[in-house]
């Protein structure tokens with residue numbers, strides 16, 4: 001390990017939640033993936049926003065991998081790579097997401113010395129199931145004796161090495177630049193012909209209010225005058241659209257499948273009650289949303 005790397009390894013940063021957290025975007029977000037991923041119970045909600053207790057945080061990196069919108073900042077713990085093999089050391093088991101990223105970076109073998117723990121094996125086997133759905137060969141296991149001196153790269157170095165700007169690291173030594181680049185964990189960009197989530201829309205409920213389109217940070221939803229396009233390729237399953245939709249018209253499930261785009265026609269109609277033009281996804285609709293709501297209110301009373 002070079003001097004620069006040793007210095008980087010010696011740095012510690014407290015983990016923190018960034019403004020990109022879905023709870024900063026809407027109080028209706030129900031996401032608590034980081035809280036659920038933390039085995040040390042170091043994350044809790046304070047005034048509706050997740051907050052990390054640095055005294056309890058062990059910097060295991062699980063919350064970084066769990067967050068769908070890369071809103072947890074921090075540095076992953078040490079991970080070792082040797083000859084394009086991920087070397088199993090310690091108890092920090094990588095998440096499926098992390099392994100899928102390594103895979104696309106050319107690390108397709110897992111090397112271990114002696115026994116492979118149940119947790120490591122489970123994570124790798126679960127990842128292999130996803131790789132199968134993605135049409136990729138699985139990770140292979142190598143049981144071999146490890147020589148400490150031959151270990152070449154830690155996980156932190158590994159992520160640094162992926163950056164094109166790695167060559168100019170020396171001139172970019174501001175601490176913020178040394179932080180793990182969360183964007184590296186966006187699976188969509190590594191597997192462009194697949195999607196990791198499925199978005200479904202109940203057209204009979206949607207009022208085309210555009211709230212979902214406005215809040216989706218990955219621009220998966222696009223509503224124009226003549227169509228509602230749902231493109232789940234870059235959907236990270238943050239569920240924010242589902243949580244904020246006032247009509248409960250959207251459903252997002254985590255599921256690997258071939259990339260497909262759903263293009264739903266939007267039609268312009270004349271409201272039979274008020275006579276105004278209105279947009280709808282249902283060809284047979286005769287009444288605009290405000291008139292429909294007014295009618296429902298009157299029916300209740």
Ligand code: SF4
Nearest residue numbers: 021022031033034067
């Ligand atoms: S996982 Fe990410 S988006 Fe969800 S609550 Fe935690 S920081 Fe916010």
Ligand code: SF4
Nearest residue numbers: 206207209210212245
């Ligand atoms: S799906 Fe929900 S949030 Fe999106 S436009 Fe339709 S009603 Fe509005």
Ligand code: SF4
Nearest residue numbers: 216235236238239241
């Ligand atoms: S489509 Fe919904 S669940 Fe997917 S990234 Fe956008 S807001 Fe999140």
